[in-house]
Amino acid sequence: MRTIGMVLWVAVCAVTWGQESPARWLQRALQAERTLSVAGMHVNTFQIRGRLEQIRERFWRRGDSEIRIEVAEPKSRQGEVFLYREGQWVRWRSGEPIASEVPQMPYMASELLQVVVEWLRRGWLEVTALPDESVAGRACVVVSLKPNRPVPPRSPMRPPNRPPQGRPEGPPARFPVHARLWIERETGLVLKREFTVRPGQTWIRSEVVRIDFAPRLDEALFRLPPGVTVRQLSEQGFRTVKEAQQVAGFPLRLPTYLPPGTWRERILVRRRPPHESPLVAIRYSCPQGHFTLFQTYQPKSRFKPPKHLQQTCLNAHFWEDDGSWFGIVGDLPKEEMEKIARSLSRDR
Amino acid sequence: MNCKQVEQKVWEYLDLTESERALLEAHLGRCDSCQAVWALAQCTLMALQHLPRYTASEACKARLRQRLQQAKPAPTRPRFQLRWKPLALAPALGLLLAWFWFKGSGMNSGETAQITSSYTSVEEYAQACVELHESLDVADWAPTPAVHYWVNMSNTR
Numbered sequence: 001m002r003t004i005g006m007v008l009w010v011a012v013c014a015v016t017w018g019q020e021s022p023a024r025w026l027q028r029a030l031q032a033e034r035t036l037s038v039a040g041m042h043v044n045t046f047q048i049r050g051r052l053e054q055i056r057e058r059f060w061r062r063g064d065s066e067i068r069i070e071v072a073e074p075k076s077r078q079g080e081v082f083l084y085r086e087g088q089w090v091r092w093r094s095g096e097p098i099a100s101e102v103p104q105m106p107y108m109a110s111e112l113l114q115v116v117v118e119w120l121r122r123g124w125l126e127v128t129a130l131p132d133e134s135v136a137g138r139a140c141v142v143v144s145l146k147p148n149r150p151v152p153p154r155s156p157m158r159p160p161n162r163p164p165q166g167r168p169e170g171p172p173a174r175f176p177v178h179a180r181l182w183i184e185r186e187t188g189l190v191l192k193r194e195f196t197v198r199p200g201q202t203w204i205r206s207e208v209v210r211i212d213f214a215p216r217l218d219e220a221l222f223r224l225p226p227g228v229t230v231r232q233l234s235e236q237g238f239r240t241v242k243e244a245q246q247v248a249g250f251p252l253r254l255p256t257y258l259p260p261g262t263w264r265e266r267i268l269v270r271r272r273p274p275h276e277s278p279l280v281a282i283r284y285s286c287p288q289g290h291f292t293l294f295q296t297y298q299p300k301s302r303f304k305p306p307k308h309l310q311q312t313c314l315n316a317h318f319w320e321d322d323g324s325w326f327g328i329v330g331d332l333p334k335e336e337m338e339k340i341a342r343s344l345s346r347d348r
Numbered sequence: 349m350n351c352k353q354v355e356q357k358v359w360e361y362l363d364l365t366e367s368e369r370a371l372l373e374a375h376l377g378r379c380d381s382c383q384a385v386w387a388l389a390q391c392t393l394m395a396l397q398h399l400p401r402y403t404a405s406e407a408c409k410a411r412l413r414q415r416l417q418q419a420k421p422a423p424t425r426p427r428f429q430l431r432w433k434p435l436a437l438a439p440a441l442g443l444l445l446a447w448f449w450f451k452g453s454g455m456n457s458g459e460t461a462q463i464t465s466s467y468t469s470v471e472e473y474a475q476a477c478v479e480l481h482e483s484l485d486v487a488d489w490a491p492t493p494a495v496h497y498w499v500n501m502s503n504t505r
Contacts, residue, residue: 044495048482049475055494070491071494082493089493096378102493110492176489195489202482206491249387270480271383281480292481296473314481318474325473329481 012097019235022127022143029181030292033110037062039215040136041072046204060215066222084108085222090230099224100231103266109190116145116179124148125175133182135191136208138290140182147175149308187213198313241282244269248280250297250324259336262286284330291330291337293344298325317341349375354382358389 020028039060046053056073067084071077079094082102092099107115119125130142144158177199182192224230244267245252262284270279277297284291303320315334318327319341326344328337357364357372364372365442376382404412467473483499490496490501 044490044492046486046495048486051477053498055492055498057492069492069494077494080494080497082497084493091493091497102497105487105490105493105496107489112489146500160468179489193491195486196484197485197489202486204486204489204495247384247387257464268480279476279480281477281484283351283484288487290481292477292484294480295475298467298473300396314478316474316478318470318477325467325470327474327477330476 011346020141022129022300023117023120024140025129025143025183025188026113026120026127026181027136029183029190030043030110030113030117032184032188033064033190036187036213037215037217037218038189038213040208040211042206042208044206048202050201060217060221062217062222063160064108068221081294083222083224090224092224092228097228098231099228109193113190130180132185135182135184136211138191138211139185140191141185143181143183145175145179145181146177182207184325201313202220241267243267244280244282247296248278250277250282250295252282252295253324253326253344254282255293255340255343257340258284259288259332259340265290286332288333288336289331291340292330293340294325294327294329296325297323299323319345323347351375351379351382354379355385358382358385 025031037057041056041058044055044057054073055071055077058070058072059067061067067082069082069084071080071082081094082093083090083092083099089102089105090099091102116125120127124147126146126148128144130144133140133142176195176197178196180192180194181190183189183235189211191208191211192206194203196203228342241252241254247269263286265285268281268283270281277299279294279296282293284293298320303325314329315332315337316327316329317334317337318325320326326341326342328341330337334341349368353373354372357368376386467476480499487499489498
């Protein structure tokens with residue numbers, strides 16, 4: 001009897017050892033992302049309002065400290081190179097003498113895993129293991145992640161190792177409604193990831209299609225060619241309203257009311273053709289979600305509020321004031337968004 | 349087209365040929381400093397377009413005509429004493445001409461206006477805003493800056 005018991009115990013141990021918990025796999029993935037030097041190709045596919053986009057990229061990386069990405073497709077973007085080192089992304093085109101800083105992404109892969117591991121520990125995410133799948137010819141464990149409902153007050157989403165960059169300590173951005181990670185069994189590297197922001201509408205998937213676990217990484221790969229100078233962040237994102245104001249070409253208005261715990265994530269000035277007024281987008285994050293304020297100069301245009309927005313579960317409000325068109329789009333309750341909108345009005 | 353040429357051409361946009369415009373826009377698309385010059389030009393034009401337009405009353409015009417007719421020719425002075433006046437007047441005259449030129453172009457609607465409406469309807473604007481908001485939502489979870497770059501730059505270049 002004792003022998004049978006021993007055999008059973010050993011069997012149980014062997015099975016549990018062979019089937020690590022999803023949380024353990026995430027820990028392994030985090031370690032792999034931080035340390036492995038790899039090269040290969042991945043494909044990013046994303047859908048926004050029914051439109052599907054794809055970017056195919058070659059990559060070389062030394063853990064999460066040095067990364068080089070070259071856009072291979074679409075053809076119009078061939079020659080674009082993104083370099084990451086010392087906490088800053090830089091973009092340039094092959095053959096051009098000037099590179100420009102790129103705004104920091106919310107999460108590097110390792111930072112995202114670190115946040116996920118922390119949230120799991122606190123019980124804010126629900127994790128399940130799905131049947132194994134193969135990615136780029138490698139066996140992968142598939143981990144599914146969903147935020148618990150109702151979402152509790154959460155710790156800062158800011159990756160723990162990154163300086164605040166103006167973002168106050170506060171509640172995090174919203175986690176996607178569903179995330180799946182394909183973690184390679186042998187090395188723990190995440191070979192595929194999929195985030196669903198709005199089911200059936202908005203999602204992004206990144207899949208490795210070719211990988212080399214023992215690449216020869218020349219130092220020059222992670223450096224700008226001699227003679228290329230770096231221009232400070234300005235091309236697409238702006239750190240301050242003042243900077244954006246200079247490019248916008250019309251007076252920007254800011255809300256005097258913001259929900260408690262709101263912080264400004266970024267400012268974009270989306271250039272239209274040169275003879276047209278640009279669209280300015282100021283993105284905010286708060287405990288209830290994200291919202292974006294829009295403004296453009298529309299002289300001599302008739303404004304009639306839109307009746308309905310197609311295929312969206314977002315709240316939105318649009319209005320006109322003194323030749324400018326405004327808009328607010330986001331996940332916040334309608335009343336809250338209208339309150340923010342009113343605070344932008346000159347006649348409040 | 350290089351930066352120096354763009355700086356000159358930016359004020360002549362309306363007079364440019366299609367191919368020159370295309371060259372200018374292509375350069376603006378990849379040069380931050382020229383984009384700033386362009387934005388400054390836009391600011392100036394917009395400020396000028398917002399200025400109130402005054403029209404002289406008939407009485408004022410009549411008084412001015414009368415005073416011009418009554419005005420006596422100024423006594424001739426030694427030339428060296430007048431030299432500073434053209435120097436001071438030249439920039440003022442330039443500004444005045446620029447004002448009339450821009451005012452004229454601003455008053456003509458449609459094709460000739462420097463700053464035109466970007467959206468043909470509020471629906472189009474609203475859809476663009478919703479799409480950009482959703483694009484930013486997606487970019488937050490992108491593993492590569494190429495997606496961020498796409499979100500920020502697409503439809504513009």
